Amino acid sequence: MLRDVEARVIRNTRLSRDYNVIALAAPEIAEATQPGQFVMVKSGRGGDPLLRRPFSVFEVLRSNNRVEGLTLLSKRVGVTTKILYDAVEGDTISCLGPLGRPFDLVDPPTEAWMVAGGVGLAPFATLGDALLAHGVKTTLFYGARTGGELFYLDWFTSRGIRLVLATEDGSIGDKARITIPLDRELQEADGEVVIYACGPEPMLEAVAHVAAKHKRTSQVSVERTMGCGMGGCYSCVIQVRSEAGSERTRPAHYVRSCIAGPVFKGEDLVWD
Amino acid sequence: MKTLSGTDLSVQIGALRLKNPLIAASGCFGYGVEYAEAVDLSTLGGVAVKGLFLKEREGHPPERIVETPSGMLNAIGLQGIGVHRFIREKLPELRQLRATVIVNICGSTLDEYVELARILSDAEGVAALELNISCPNIKEGGITFGCSLHGTFDVVSAVKKVTPLPVIPKLTPNVTDVASFARASEEAGADAVSLVNTFLAMAIDVETRRPKLSNIVGGLSGPAIRPIAVRMVYECRRAVKIPVIGMGGIASARDMLEFIIAGATAVQVGTANFVDPFIWGKLLAGVTDYVRRHNIARISDLVGTIDTTSREKQWISS
Numbered sequence: 136m137l138r139d140v141e142a143r144v145i146r147n148t149r150l151s152r153d154y155n156v157i158a159l160a161a162p163e164i165a166e167a168t169q170p171g172q173f174v175m176v177k178s179g180r181g182g183d184p185l186l187r188r189p190f191s192v193f194e195v196l197r198s199n200n201r202v203e204g205l206t207l208l209s210k211r212v213g214v215t216t217k218i219l220y221d222a223v224e225g226d227t228i229s230c231l232g233p234l235g236r237p238f239d240l241v242d243p244p245t246e247a248w249m250v251a252g253g254v255g256l257a258p259f260a261t262l263g264d265a266l267l268a269h270g271v272k273t274t275l276f277y278g279a280r281t282g283g284e285l286f287y288l289d290w291f292t293s294r295g296i297r298l299v300l301a302t303e304d305g306s307i308g309d310k311a312r313i314t315i316p317l318d319r320e321l322q323e324a325d326g327e328v329v330i331y332a333c334g335p336e337p338m339l340e341a342v343a344h345v346a347a348k349h350k351r352t353s354q355v356s357v358e359r360t361m362g363c364g365m366g367g368c369y370s371c372v373i374q375v376r377s378e379a380g381s382e383r384t385r386p387a388h389y390v391r392s393c394i395a396g397p398v399f400k401g402e403d404l405v406w407d
Numbered sequence: 408m409k410t411l412s413g414t415d416l417s418v419q420i421g422a423l424r425l426k427n428p429l430i431a432a433s434g435c436f437g438y439g440v441e442y443a444e445a446v447d448l449s450t451l452g453g454v455a456v457k458g459l460f461l462k463e464r465e466g467h468p469p470e471r472i473v474e475t476p477s478g479m480l481n482a483i484g485l486q487g488i489g490v491h492r493f494i495r496e497k498l499p500e501l502r503q504l505r506a507t508v509i510v511n512i513c514g515s516t517l518d519e520y521v522e523l524a525r526i527l528s529d530a531e532g533v534a535a536l537e538l539n540i541s542c543p544n545i546k547e548g549g550i551t552f553g554c555s556l557h558g559t560f561d562v563v564s565a566v567k568k569v570t571p572l573p574v575i576p577k578l579t580p581n582v583t584d585v586a587s588f589a590r591a592s593e594e595a596g597a598d599a600v601s602l603v604n605t606f607l608a609m610a611i612d613v614e615t616r617r618p619k620l621s622n623i624v625g626g627l628s629g630p631a632i633r634p635i636a637v638r639m640v641y642e643c644r645r646a647v648k649i650p651v652i653g654m655g656g657i658a659s660a661r662d663m664l665e666f667i668i669a670g671a672t673a674v675q676v677g678t679a680n681f682v683d684p685f686i687w688g689k690l691l692a693g694v695t696d697y698v699r700r701h702n703i704a705r706i707s708d709l710v711g712t713i714d715t716t717s718r719e720k721q722w723i724s725s
Contacts, residue, residue, distance in 0.1 A: 182477035
């Protein structure tokens with residue numbers, strides 16, 4: 136059920152000069168969130184910023200078997216992300232959600248390979264947990280500009296999620312874009328693999344191509360400039376191909392990524 | 408219709424009785440059904456659905472919106488499913504939700520407006536037609552009518568001839584004298600006018616020197632435009648006898664009251680719904696509280712009651 140919660144900041148952990156993880160007391164939203172869904176955050180007072188901004192739910196926080204809130208992984212790039220970076224315990228942040236179409240989970244023996252670029256790590260903590268609960272063997276391919284921007288590595292390894300890392304400066308893992316080790320490992324994989332990806336759009340496009348090249352399906356989570364998150368404004372559109380299997384063939388057309396997505400099948404998207 | 412407090416919030420738009428003066432603005436509320444989880448659509452005075460052409464439209468490529476100080480600039484380009492799919496896919500659900508549906512129609516030609524009006528008059532569950540003659544974001548039709556007094560007169564009278572539904576032209580603020588367009592609408596038989604559509608505007612990324620919208624220009628909405636919209640509603644109210652439906656940056660009950668006092672019989676809320684889809688109940692509660700505090704029996708008694716005389720009198724008497 137959709138809710139708007141004036142959420143108290145439980146804590147705010149700054150991971151680097153730009154990245155932070157902010158914990159918000161919005162248990163009603165956290166409890167209802169499925170992996171890949173997002174919240175619309177309003178951080179300002181009055182008219183600045185006026186509109187909300189979308190954030191994937193990063194973690195669902197539990198203590199003593201009770202859900203106490205959720206966290207958001209944020210990278211400081213604009214007004215809202217600066218407010219989220221600077222927020223202190225006790226501040227309130229308005230949180231609307233959960234919103235959007237989640238990832239489709241797979242079942243064993245199919246393996247799940249999650250591909251994250253930078254702040255695109257955000258949906259993979261909840262997805263990783265859900266996949267492990269399904270007994271799915273899970274790998275995280277995680278790329279960033281530099282090793283100092285790879286976060287939560289222990290969080291994933293301690294759960295038994297295998298890590299494959301790449302950095303543009305080579306400080307950790309392959310000195311390459313993350314799609315290079317993805318391509319290499321897909322070459323060698325012989326079992327069923329489903330690929331999940333979130334990150335910059337050029338990365339998503341590359342992931343979709345690599346997946347298609349190796350005849351694997353991919354689910355990618357896109358981020359477009361979004362006005363409302365609920366299908367009201369038609370700002371966040373992305374082009375998709377005609378629906379596979381539908382009786383009507385339509386040319387590529389725009390759909391609202393907030394309600395038709397943010398998760399799409401990689402092969403359905405038309406990249407601009 | 409009286410609320411429990413004994414306050415009558417209902418208003419009259421032509422032959423149409425709205426249970427309250429609060430209408431969801433076209434272009435800001437999808438087809439209404441998207442918001443059913445946030446608001447009981449039957450509690451709203453009306454729901455103005457996204458502008459419809461005869462045929463489906465793709466709209467402009469992204470970027471389609473950009474935020475500006477206290478405002479939002481958009482150039483969506485009227486992406487839409489067309490009138491036939493609307494009647495098939497959305498209207499049954501809107502009927503089930505007991506929404507008072509105001510369909511916003513757009514045409515490239517006068518004949519297209521007439522055809523749309525005919526089709527929608529035969530559909531079950533349409534309460535009124537809003538004529539979009541004011542979208543700043545598409546080249547063909549629409550605004551061409553809205554920027555010419557003759558064009559406005561012609562499209563309103565042509566539509567009036569073919570429909571029994573209340574007809575509400577939505578006026579553009581991108582003209583010198585909006586009141587003259589309200590007058591042309593009234594003379595052509597309009598049941599009400601709604602205003603304002605968005606203000607033509609633009610924003611540029613100085614680093615790349617590129618426009619921030621793919622369409623280069625777009626329409627500005629939100630609190631930034633509110634005082635201009637209030638002034639225009641005030642001017643139109645003085646120019647015509649038909650009801651004026653006011654909109655432009657309403658984000659609180661006080662904003663809504665400001666429009667009503669300026670002369671709006673009903674109001675529409677758009678951009679604020681993006682920020683808070685639960686705003687509707689808060690707006691109605693705030694307005695109810697106001698009329699109760701001021702001992703106003705009917706909200707319609709408040710319409711156009713702006714007092715422009717008292718200060719002058721005080722000056723004279725002192």
